[in-house]
Amino acid sequence: MSSQMHNTFNHPAQSFSLQHEGSVLRGILVGLIPLGLLLLIVAISVLLTALARQLVASSGFFAQQQASVIVLIAGLVVALMVYIIAIVRTMRNISSWQRSGEDGQARAALLALGCTALVVLLPVVLAIVLPQNPAP
Numbered sequence: 001m002s003s004q005m006h007n008t009f010n011h012p013a014q015s016f017s018l019q020h021e022g023s024v025l026r027g028i029l030v031g032l033i034p035l036g037l038l039l040l041i042v043a044i045s046v047l048l049t050a051l052a053r054q055l056v057a058s059s060g061f062f063a064q065q066q067a068s069v070i071v072l073i074a075g076l077v078v079a080l081m082v083y084i085i086a087i088v089r090t091m092r093n094i095s096s097w098q099r100s101g102e103d104g105q106a107r108a109a110l111l112a113l114g115c116t117a118l119v120v121l122l123p124v125v126l127a128i129v130l131p132q133n134p135a136p
Helices: 002-031 033-055 061-099 103-129
Strands: none
Touching: 002 033, 002 061, 002 103, 033 061, 033 103, 061 103
């Protein structure tokens, strides 16, 4: 009889723990959506750039260069718009989670967004910090 009481008392705690871990994992995944979309658009832009270069290969180097620049600028604009929209939607989800009392999920999503910002800004920081010309 005591084993039945032991199981009934421990079961709610275990289910709460599993729900808490699942919500934290969901928060992390939602926070990483902007980074995933950004990586997807960058990969598509690079592939489209290679395709554009092959399509205008017979026209010469300057035509290839112009096609590459046009495709990369268009990809950059699309990536920027999608990234901003994804961040705004993620922040709306986080605020609704905070209002409904799901603080762990909101905290995990904010942490993932912070990691996303670091990954996006790291190449810029490296370009500023590292020397552009080799030392003599």
